[in-house]
Amino acid sequence: MSEYHAPLRDMQFVLNELEHLNQVSTLPGCEEIGADLAAAILDEADKYASGVLSPLNISGDLQGARWSDGAVSTPTGWKHAYAQFVASGWNALSCTPEFGGQGLPRLISALVEEMWNGANVAFGLCPMLTRGAIEAIELRGSDYLKETYLPKMVSGEWTGSMNLTEPQAGSDLAAVRSRAEPQGDGSYRVYGQKIFITYGEHDLTDNIVHLVLARVPGAPDGVKGISLFVVPKFLVNPDGCLGARNDVRCVSIEHKLGIHASPTAVLAFGDKEGAHGWLVGEENRGLEYMFIMMNAARFSVGIEGIGIAERAYQRALAYARDRVQGSELGAKSRNKVAIIRHPDVRRMLLSMKSRTEAMRALACAVATAMDIAQRHTDDSQRQHSQAFVDLMIPVVKGWSTESAIDIASLGVQIHGGMGFIEETGAAQHLRDARITTIYEGTTGIQAADLIGRKIARDQGQAARHVMAQMRTVEDSLLRRNDASLAPIARALGQGIKALEQAISYIVAHYDTQVHQVSAGSVPFLELFGLVAGGWQLARAALVAQQQLGAGNTEVAFYQAKLQTARFYAEHLLVRAEGLAQTLTQGGGAVLAMDDEHF
Amino acid sequence: MSEYHAPLRDMQFVLNELEHLNQVSTLPGCEEIGADLAAAILDEADKYASGVLSPLNISGDLQGARWSDGAVSTPTGWKHAYAQFVASGWNALSCTPEFGGQGLPRLISALVEEMWNGANVAFGLCPMLTRGAIEAIELRGSDYLKETYLPKMVSGEWTGSMNLTEPQAGSDLAAVRSRAEPQGDGSYRVYGQKIFITYGEHDLTDNIVHLVLARVPGAPDGVKGISLFVVPKFLVNPDGCLGARNDVRCVSIEHKLGIHASPTAVLAFGDKEGAHGWLVGEENRGLEYMFIMMNAARFSVGIEGIGIAERAYQRALAYARDRVQGSELGAKSRNKVAIIRHPDVRRMLLSMKSRTEAMRALACAVATAMDIAQRHTDDSQRQHSQAFVDLMIPVVKGWSTESAIDIASLGVQIHGGMGFIEETGAAQHLRDARITTIYEGTTGIQAADLIGRKIARDQGQAARHVMAQMRTVEDSLLRRNDASLAPIARALGQGIKALEQAISYIVAHYDTQVHQVSAGSVPFLELFGLVAGGWQLARAALVAQQQLGAGNTEVAFYQAKLQTARFYAEHLLVRAEGLAQTLTQGGGAVLAMDDEHF
Known part of the structure; x- marks a missing residue:
């Protein structure tokens, strides 16, 4: 069993090559992040991912998280x-230095995160x-909350959980009923039941910091x-030491299709005297804060998809x-060959490979924009990058x-047949992947966000800016006038x-025919992802063609890049027109x- | 939990309405099979499927088949x-009357079979x-084998298993190594290990009749x-009574992603003195016989897909x-609505519904042709129908x-989120469905069969005959000159x-560029299924439009048929061109x- x-x-x-x-590296606080440091970090992360996390993936799935009398044990190891x-x-990698973080850019931490998820998503x-x-605490918490919780959370000594559902x-979320009653001393007592709380209870750390959505007395509906x-x-x-146990209890954990080792808790808040809680920011603005977190979390779930x-x-x-089965198609010899020789197996492998590389490149483009939006000294650069991030997060996620x-x-x-046998490990990836289109907003929710808030609201301005960048790449492909790029240019153009x-x-139609447009929102999200992925692979093809032309000796890698982009163009991008028709008709x-x- | x-x-x-x-009913031996008898059979089958099999589906999945010391117990009930x-x-439904079967046409038994699989595929x-x-025994077995085994197998008192892998x-299968040594008395001793044997061992019946592929001494390779x-x-x-236990032993059963209640056995033949075996038909022609069975089994696996x-x-x-969540899109009221009101949920439901109905109609067209091919008095009718069956089986299956x-x-x-929780039951269908593209020939194998044996070999003759039938339907749609049919006609035409x-x-290219063509074989199979399904839904739309025009009062049903066909045209058939491009380029x-x- 390969790790x-x-x-x-x-x-x-x-x-480095997609630049x-x-x-x-030119952003404030990132001046030291050059190619060598990045490579060193990725190497170290790979060692931990492949050496520690990967070997626990199948055993963790088999054993699963276990609940007993309110406590949850994680699997052996x-x-x-x-x-x-x-x-x-590792936990502090992308956190701010103020509370002990290493302050690395999102671009680096996104790739590291892909490794954790690739090795062991649970x-x-x-x-x-x-x-x-x-x-959430960093952005809107009081100094008390920051000082009390952030150092231990940044180090990873305490974990956090998000309690929405x-x-x-x-x-x-308009239907949330949990309530919080002010105690007059600045604290609240929280009452209610939350479900689907990932790592809502576990034995990895001494404390867990739950972030909980609830209503204060007299709060508006919705x-x-x-x-x-x-x-x-x-x-x-x-x-700073731990005191009394708070009135929050893990009632049970779910029996799920996948991510068995990740406990999904039902949490009861305030069954006895009420759970002590402290407000983050202002009353009645919880959803706004949650959305800040949720956007980050949505991007992370996209990364989960890439890792898996x-x-x-x-x-x-x-x-x-490894698997030897059947002989070469059309060959006279009856010698058995590895199944990678069979065209349909190659097709499936290329479909997996090309999309994974496209998704990775796209996510990194978005992570780069996150870093620019957060750190650039120029306002308009920040805003411009933030608009791209906002537009692309539902695409990356969905x-x-x-x-x-x-x-x-x-x-x-x-x-x-071996794929259907659990011991092989292939089926686990399907089971694990199946949650990623659901949590942190289903694909339908992502698509609604994309067409409404991200496209209709600014009349397609941010989207058209991306399209212009795509057109630039198409133009470059055409200008090179190279046979290896022609099919890529054609499919990207379409x-x-x-x-x-x-x-x-x-x-044109969102404001007047919102139902009609929404009915095609998910096909549209697929279309956007498909074309954006093609754009990134086309950029990769341009680099590869240039390197090969310049006599770079890493011929195999760059040829594979070209071939992968071409496969994507001819097997995946060709779906674009049908998806557009589905939306518009x-x-x-x-x-x-x-x-x-x- | 609905049944x-x-x-x-x-x-x-x-x-009845797709005729x-x-x-x-006009075929020899089917004269009594009118609409009333068919309806009565389907009603009875539904009672058994919904009343007996469906309640055991989730408990069977949870409990699973269990192995102990060579024996396998099926779940409670x-x-x-x-x-x-x-x-x-029920077991005798489609078997020949000669050995106790009821001799019903495949058209009826296919629908009954869909019910068993819909209620409980395991x-x-x-x-x-x-x-x-x-x-297999009926077609090629000796009189001794027929008389000894068929009556009990037709009644279902004994079950059968297929031992290929x-x-x-x-x-x-060229790589099969199991061997069979003649004993001089007409019997053989069989030695070898077989894996992935569905119901290869269980406690439902007193005996199990294994059909086993093996090589006799001196047999040619391959x-x-x-x-x-x-x-x-x-x-x-x-x-006729049972005698000694034969030398075949269930070594273990597999831990699988789905169909947990269906034991998948590893069987050891001849570990001791050799397993007593009897040849079916002639030596060295086993694969040919297996293919007869396999075509029938492939069709049945297609039916499994439809049932699930x-x-x-x-x-x-x-x-x-049932699920109330969110308010109506664009409505001023904040009243919560059932999620079927949300456009994307409707889209998903229609995608499920339209394809399921298309697959059912297509499978029944093939089942009808099976009956004609088997029973028609006219040679050319039989041959013509058989060619259609042969062409369509990999499509129905894949x-x-x-x-x-x-x-x-x-x-x-x-x-x-509830979909990811096993208790809901939705995830089981995905786990169960996941084997259907693998066993009885993977989709890749179906696609290879389709492009090679079924299309290239007769130069596309059988396929073009089907295309002509499709064109006739397109013409009818256009001739009606009705707005409700226009989008269906357009998409079907494309x-x-x-x-x-x-x-x-x-x-044009199979003989000279078999690798190139094979690389697009699965997209082609998908294309064929897609268009064939569209053809059947277009036929349904023609019937529905006619009924509505004639004032049939079952308006809801016929309108739904029209709307379903239109959805399929605009959301699924539009993919056809992209798939064709993938194959050809x-x-x-x-x-x-x-x-x-x-």
Whole structure:
């Protein structure tokens, strides 16, 4: 059973040759982040991911998290692995130095995060949630909250959890009912039940810092009456030591399709005297703060998709090279060959590989923009980058996760009958991937965000700016006048045209025909991801063609880049026109049927 | 938790209004099979499927089949359910009357089979395998084998199993190593290990009749040296009573992603004195016989896909009607609505519904042709129908199962977070569906069969005949000159055109560029299924438009048919052109990369 290994060469390519790192290195606070330091960090992260996390992935799935009498035990080896994670400083990687973080740019931490998720997504979720909680406290918490919680959360000694969902309130947070009563001393007592709380209870750390959405007395109905609270598992004494157990209890954990080792808790707040909670920011602005975190978390879930896709590809590739079955198609010899020789197996592998590389490059483009938006000295640069980030987050989240499911499923298929046997490990990737299109906002929610807030609201301005960048790449492809680039240019051009039509349609009709447009929102998100991925692979092809022309001796790598981009163009980008048609013509068919006639 | 209910209205529609039953009723031996008898059978089958099999589906998945010391126990309730199955005569439904069967046409039994698989696919596999074994013995077995085994197998008192796969021989049966040594008395001793044997061991019946591929001494290498043997679990005495235990042992069963209640056995033949076996037909012709069974089994696996898709749809629809979340898009009221009101949920439901209905109609068209091919008095009618059956079996198998995975996955998505929780039941359908594209020949194997044996070999003749039928339907749509049919006609026309281009490409290039063509074989299979499904839904739309025009009062049903066909046209058929492009242009990209550069 092969272990995960980080795709370091491709990561280096994206960082250095797709010219992301040089944009980040010039930003304030990032001056020391050159190619060598980045490479050293990625190497170290790979050692931890492949050496510590990957070997726990299958055993963690088999054993799962276990609940007993309110306590949750993680699988064998997880406490030790998490202790190493904290000791090595991985949790602090992208946190601000003010509370002990290393302040590395998102571009680097995104790639490191991909490794955690590639090696062991059920483990990777824990620091992902902690990071979200850190961000909320950092951005809107009082000095008391920051000083009390952030140092231990940044180091990873305490973890965080995000408590949004209630049985009646999944995607619709307006329906949140948990309540918080002020105690007159600045603190609150929190009451209510939360479900689907990832790492809401576990044995990895001494304390867990829950961030909880609840309503204060007299709060307005709906989303404008939700406030955000810090509710620690153990209260923290003024000296920083842990005090009494708070009134929050893990009632049970879920029996899930995948991510078995990640405990998904039902938490009861305030069954006895009320759970002590502290307001983050102002009352009734909880949703706004949550959205800040959620955008970061949505990007991270996109990264989960990429990590799982990469892992599924590596496993399938190893199997396809190893498994000898059938003879070469059309050959006279009856000699058996490895199944990678069979055209359909190659097709599946390339479909996995090309999309994974496209998703990685796109996510890194967005991470780069996050760094610019956060750190650039120029206002307009920051705003411009933030607009790109806001536009692309639902695309990265929705498209990378939907693709990850399909890629993991292809991984099963390449294994044939062995793929269906759990011991092989291929099926786990499909089971694990299946949650990523659901949590932190389903694909439908991402698509609604994309067409409404991100495209219709600014009349497609941010989107058209991206289209212009895509057109520039198409022009470069055409100008090179090279046979290896021609099919890529053609398919990218068709994809861009389809995407432009779709965007114009949304801008023209969203206000007056919101149902009609929404009916095609997910096909549109797929279209956007598809074309954006093609744009990134086309950029990669330009670099590769140039390197080969300049006599770079790493011929295999650059040829593979060209071939991968061409495959993507001819097997995936060709879907663009159909998706655009579905959006622009298919809305009526979705709406026509009466509910009771389904 | 809702139970499965057979989609009786749609089944009636396919039987009677798509005019399949009237083709079958005129065949010899089917004269009594009118609409009333068919309806009565389907009603009874629904009672058993919904009342007996469906309640065992989730508990069977949770409990799973269990192995202990060579014996396998099925989950609680399965023995009783199987006894009822036998007592009610369900096993004998489509078997020949000569050995106790009821001789019903395949058209009827296909729909009944869909019900077993919709209610409980892990259960449905058992009679499916028995039927395959019956067919092999019926077609090529000696009188001794027929008389000894068929009466009990037809009744269902004994089950059958198919033993093809060995660890080194999955898709590639040429690699089979099991051997059979003649004993001089007409019997053989069989030695070897077989894996992935569905219901290879269980406690439902007193005996199991294994059909086993093995090589006799001196047999040629490869597929031309494989023979087929009957190897019963217990020997049968001349008086028909069970005798000694044969030397076949269940070494273990697999831990699988899905179909947990269906035991997947590793069987060791001949570890001691050799397993007693009896040759079926002639030596070295086993593969040929297996292919007869396999074609039937492939069709049945396609039906499994349809059954699971229907079940996943029913569950998702019930949830979408029940789950209240969010308010109506664009409405001023904040009143919460059932999620079926949300356009993207409707889109997913329609994607599930439209494909399931298309797959059912297509499978019934093929089942009808099977009946004609078997029973028609006219030679050329039989041959013509058989050519259609041969062409369409890989399409029904490959397309219905690939679609079933996607449909089951959409079912999970509609449930949101609840879909990922196993208790909900939605995830089980995805896990169960995931095997259907693998066993009885992977999708890649189906696609290779389709482009090679079924299209290139006859220069596309059978395929072009189907295209002509599709064109007739397109013409009818256009001639009606009705706005509700126009988008369906347009999309079908585009789909047919794309399919025609693809077929011409295959015919022109298969012999000289087999790798290139094979690289697009699975996209081509998807294209064929897509367009064939569109053809069937277009036929349904013609009927519906006519009924509505004639004032039929079942307005809701016929309007839904029209709307479903339109959705399929605008959301699914629009993919046809991209798939054709992938086949005709994308082969080079699949082949270009060196194996080691992946």
